[in-house]
Amino acid sequence: MVPDSPLYGLLAEFKGLDQLIQASEKMREKGYRRMDAYSPFPSEDLNEAIGHHTNPLAKFVFCGGLIGVISGFSMEYFASVIHYPWRIGGKPLNSWPAFIPIAYECMILGAALTAVFGMFILNGLPMHYHPVFNIPEFEKASKDGFFLSIEAQDKQFNLAETKAFLQSLGPVAVHEVPQ
Amino acid sequence: MAASPQAPLLEPGQTYGSVTDKISGIVLTKNTPITWFIIFTCAFALLMMMLGSISWLLIKGIGVWGVNIPVGWGFAIVNFVWWIGIGHAGTLISAILFLLHQTWRNSINRFAEAMTLFAVACAGLFPLLHVGRPWRAYWLFPYPNTMSMWPQFRSPLMWDVFAVSTYATVSALFWFVGLVPDVAAMRDRAKNPIAQRFYGILAMGWRNSAKHWNVHDTASLLLAGLATPLVLSVHSVVSFDFAISIVPGWHTTIFPPYFVAGAIYSGFAMVLTLMIPFRKLYHMEALITERHIDNMAKVMLATGLMVAYGYLMEAILCWYNGSQYEVGMFFSRIKGPYWPAYWALILCNIVIPQVLWWKKNRLNTLVLWGVSIVVNIGMWLERFVIVVISLHRDFVPSSWGIYHPTFWDLSLFIGTMGFFLTLLFLFIRFIPAISIFETRHLLHESEHHKDGVHGS
């Protein structure tokens, strides 16, 4: 880490989830927005508190599935009815009941792919470098640590004040996070 | 079920830290248990045998197997269906139980999902190898070509191609999504720089932030929602390979449900077969408690009964439709040249598992382990009965024949087991076999459950 580099923001560590939740709520009341909270397991209350509790993934997935099923069936239809029709066992060219399974699988595939890649994109992953990793204690975030970060970009942000306010929320420690 | 006041899902006295360290410890430890090396070596040897018999098959042709006319499908298809079926338990545990908020799944789903992947990998080999000209197998995929030819989409085998490949892809992605937070944890625990980078790259910079968790939860939920119908469809499609045909003993509408039930049955059996030794080997009693074992045993018993119902229905339907070919096929099952296979199947899948009615048997891991193995055998026999017995005596008596598996049939089958175990043991060695973050979550909830804040 480079101490004299410009500041990314502040990172406050808390004792437990409940404290983190309260702190996050306080910060929001204070008008801070560009924050994020870190906990070793998902917690809807925390998401509520910090304000990350909605996302558009479901809509994307729906579209993905729709594209999948349509392209799947139209491929089958084009192949067996339009492009090269064969007489097969006295069955119609457009044997749509027989086309259902493949169309169905295509739908699932389309939807699932959207879900996974949507997740990564919405989370801005991969992002192997992130300032918060500069703080050695942050390692606990994937074990039993509960953190709250405020970015310097936040218009409310003022190093001294913010730090002081954070201190008032009873954290275990507050770190300055370099870029 | 999670809320019921019975044996806990976690031994008391666990903390976020302790569970994290315990699980990641398995992977990050310097000293791998010697048993791991022993089993891995055996598995690897078998894998080599598989490669050997595959090469022989490719050099010589399908004829090295016992298949013939009328029995055009032999071990290859039997094993394919068997492996696919085994795979299904993983998806079921991770997806369906997830949707049903069965929190007890948490400590076993990672393991089960991994099992799914590897089972599907084994299964996927067989359709490819059993075609006469594997070097032409790409014709099974629709792609623009200079022949302006297309696959024939009415064929259940085409449905298989799509179903199985979709299934493999989706399970792999689902598994990876669940894995990301844990490899992040590994990244943070790892001391050795190579390990750090390895897990670091896999973790893709996961930060456990509320933002991440939020989207991650949605994604998991959606994937579970997709995987559930997928797993049901896959084994239905596999059953269509038979149900769509006109062969007596294949041409029946009960196949889809009863194949799915059978798949889950064999899947859970396989989970137990692997989980029980694993639990012992890595002293995971704290995380994989008797409760898990008991629940899985119950699921096995239930699905076992469904399968039994399936067999009964087959007999009744065959009597009911009264077709002489169906009746003939049924009698060739119970007293034809392959009668031992049929009766052994009844013994393994219906009679023996009834011991699971008694709790003490369910909790006696040794008994349970034995039963689970028996069920695995039984389910393999079921596929053998369906594939071979139905084919060997169909409509025209002059063409009746007999199928003798050859050495290469067996070696390939056993070889895939080696393939499966090799992958599994690599997984156990390098990837947290139990979902860490879900265990933490479970711990958190159970604590709040004690002071009655939350319930699940």
Added chain:
Amino acid sequence: MNDTFEPSTNFKELPILKKPEEKVYWRSMDELADSAEFRTYLETEFPSKHDTWLDPVSRRDFLKVMGASLGLMMFTACRRPLEKIFPVNEAPENQIPGKPVFYATALAFGGLAQGVIVETHEGRPTKIEGNPAHPDSLGATDVFTQAAILDMYDPDRSQSVVHRGVVSSLDSFVRALTPELAVQKQTQGASFRIVSEVTSSPSLLAQRAAFLKAYPKAQWIQYEPLGRYNALQGAKLAFGDFLEARLNVEKADVIVSLDSNFLDEGPAKLRYAREFAAGRQLTDGRTTMNRLYVVEPCPSITGSTADHRLALRASDIESFARELARALNVSDVAAGGALSPEARKWVNVVAADLSRSRGSSLIVAGDEQPPVVHALAHAMNQALGNAGRTVSYASSPVAESATGWQDMQQLVKDMEEKRVDLLLFVGGNPIYDLPVDVELARYMNRVQFVARLGLHENETSNLSHWHVPQAHALESWNDVRALDGTITIAQPMIEPLYGGKTPQEFIALVLENAHSAHDLLKDYWKKESRVALFDSFWQQSLHDGIVSHTALATHQPNVRSGFAKEFSAIKGDVEIVFRPDPTIWDGRFANNAWLQELPKPISKLTWDNAAYLSPAMAKRLNVENGDLVSLNYKGRTLDVPVWITPGHADQSLSITLGYGRTKAGRVGDQHGFNAYMLRTSDAPYFDGGLTVTKKGGSYKLVATQTHHSMEGREIVRAATLAEYKSDPKFSYRKTDWPEESETLYDTAPKLDEETGWGLTIDMNGCTGCNACIIACQSENNISTVGKDQVSRGREMHWIRVDNYFEGSTDNPEMLHQPVTCMHCENAPCEPVCPVGATSHTAEGLNQMVYNRCVGTRYCSNNCPYKVRRYNFFQYADDSTEQFKFMRNPDVTVRSRGVMEKCTYCVQRIQEVKIEAMKTDREIKDGEIMTACQSACPTRVITFGNIRDKKSRVAQLKNEPRNYAMLGDLGVRPRTTYLAKVRNVNPEI
């Protein structure tokens, strides 16, 4: 794993014009024959099992090039004989490359002619058809004739003159022979013997006369192990002369066969089978049919076709014949031995039935029965006034061979006493197939000079000083008579592959007037024919395949009496019966893979013979199929596996000759058991005094069909004539014919309205002779797979003849059913193919595209008739040059991992369709014939356009007996069957 499947190391890409970087040019057969690769080809495993990752090597490019070469070479370098020959449709000089040319010729079998028409492509014979103009073919062929094509290309044929095992040359042979001849001239050939196969060739017999003139004290013996000596001697007994009985089966209403397999054995079997079927055809409103009684020990094709069959020990046939003759008041016939009550009843019933139809009945004696039975048959026919009506007599074209059996014994005696110095074998294999007590082999070394002319270097060549390669019939100029004497001038299709000599050429060397066979023959006929315009006579004869007006005159001899005065019964309670093998005859076809793999008509065994016995006898011996038993007979022992045969006479054990060859070639060696080791000169066909003991241990016998019960399913439908008359539609089931409307798929593309191919098989005429199987194999380049693969259920025949038993196991009814691809309109195989390798044409063909097939075998699983065949290995031998020449260029050779099946001979359909399209004309009914159809002796297979109501096949499908096998599955098969009708006699 079986070791017959080791990849052959010397795989060579065909010489073809393909890509610039791999220019290899094929010029002519002899260049090829001399090349080193060619020699190595001959070493390759056969049937060669060659694995390749490639699709079949470009066989047809090779032929395209051959076509090109022909154009380039103006036919001179290709192995067409330089002599002018005259094809059926056009002369070679205006032969069109890429188009087949057809030539008429004849193959000799047992010395008598089978008239054929041979299809040749660019000078290579590829397919044999019957010659409709020939009296003993009538357009049909039998299995041996069909398989001759493979014999000709057999890579194991002898390639060069051999002297004491060392390759030599014809010149040195002649040089060695000349002094010997000189010596003989002094002694008038006193110690000079020639042993040839039976022959009716006028030119060869003329040479024989010339030979005997030059060497008055010499002998020329005509010997065949299964020569029809009994028939000739029987005629001698009855008429005092070697006459041939010529049957007119069609005219006969009641036929009694005394152990005669006349539908499948003998020179005129094809004609007899045709007439027999015609005599019981129930189509076009006919309701009368002939009735066939068969009395025989072991089930034969004739027996299985009979309306009534009595299983009687061969030794009791004579007694039966005597009783029957007495019942028909034939004068002074001594009574035979005691008969079973059943047999007695038979005598009375049959006699009554015969006398009801005097003049229109027929009694036939089997070639395996002693002369007296034949004489009795002649006497009975005369007594019934059949002579001149259903049977007529003429002198035999092979009369000169009548004493061959005894002559051979005399020859060996002479050799033993050193009275033979110069011995020439012209074909044949006496070392192997002489009776065991005629010890030729033992005294061979007492002869100074032994030479043999033969197709293969076989057991006899081994013990001869010289071996000279013989030209195959398809490579030879020859003339040969049919049973009725009609002469065919046989022309070669190709010059001898290995420079073989014809018998005429060989004898010419002896007579020291060496000429080419062509000149010899032409000169002979110039003298014989005495026609003004010889050239036009010659051309006409070659073109037609027969020389007109050469049939021998018939006459009405009187049967002498008193030949049957005394009767001597055969001792011993268990009898042994020797029979010709239905697929390899006396062993001469042992190296023919097609015939080895062809299932025996009744047992369905392949690649082996066995001891056939009745279920009852098997129970007493406590043996199963394949268990080894020891046969003790006249102090000799042979261990053979048994095959339990329902309908076999009890206390009788029959075994076929021709197996157990030791020097047949790579295909024929070490298969089966050599029954000649038990056969003695005094009892050539059967004898009592056999003791059978279970030996313990067993031998792997391989049959293509193991289950002979129909399990109550209506696969083959049959009724009696009475039932048929009362209900002509007895085989009709409504469920077999689902209405067009009975479908969920009414939007399916409709099939063509003008043309729809279909096939019918009239079970009433099918004798189960297997001719269709080999015809199909030859036409469609079907591979043989070897015993091991057959045992795994992987035989490749596109058409099979199923054989079902009904009724008691002691004497069941037997039903033969040929099964082709049914070309179902709703074919179950089609929807399950993932790559669309099998689909349907508008004209109703279920097409199978080999080059698209990936080999999932799903189609075969879903085929209710199980007519699809699969290349589990690289069965097609793509490394042996000869087979590339042999194959039909119009049919793709299937590679490993590919499904194949009957196509209704689509290549023939396409050929005709294209010709018709070119001139926008209609295709005539009967213009397209499938291979099985054109081979069928009884003409029960009919192919054609079912949409054309006037076509024969459409009419047959309207017959009341028409039924669809497994029609209730709703697959709407295009191949349908006409149910079988038996003309039973209620009194039995």
Added chain:
Amino acid sequence: MAQIFSRNSNPLSRLLIALVIFTVLGGLGLITAVYRSPYMNRVGVPPEQPVPFSHKHHVQQLGIDCRFCHTSVENSSFAGIPSAKTCMTCHSQMWTNAQVLEPVREAFRTNQPVPWVRVHHLPEFVYFNHSVHIAKGVACTTCHGPVDHMEMLYQHSTLWMSWCLQCHRHPEKFVGAKAAVFQSNWIDSRTQDLNMNIDLAKAELPDGNSLQTPEDIRKALVKHRKIPNAMSMTECYVCHR
């Protein structure tokens, strides 16, 4: 824990992902391109021949008819390759001692074939029949291209199954006047239309003169010659047996 990855690892990883996607797609594209290139199917690449025979010279300049050498094209599946004799009919008179013709003379003397290199090569499982195509009015040049402009003969068409199917699905786009099948003006000078001699076609049709556009004429020709419909013409057995 300290940073494992440097600051610029983020753009790097994104770049990497993009790269992977690109290589996969690009790779597939490349394979397809190569497979369909003349390098693979030899279209337009004249092979080395033992004798530098010029179709241009013989057809265009000397005006020799196709059938003079390819004798069996009208009645056999195989068009026929001329024998040395055919060559010598003229070359015994002209160019009698031209070095290039030595192989031909040698072949004529020794009765051995001239080792021509096959230009149009079909797989052995494809059964193509020249005569019926000629009979239905598919001109030589429709498939063999401007042979009369070829110094050295090369393969004009891909001979892919898809290529065959074009015509078997839409014969009305390809058939021409029967009288013109052997004409080498493979582009009609006036209509600039492929193998379509309007006048001859009209002459051939009963109601020829009532028709105007080449399209109509071709449709009429297809009907007139009873060429089956697309679905029958694209059945497997038409070409594979």
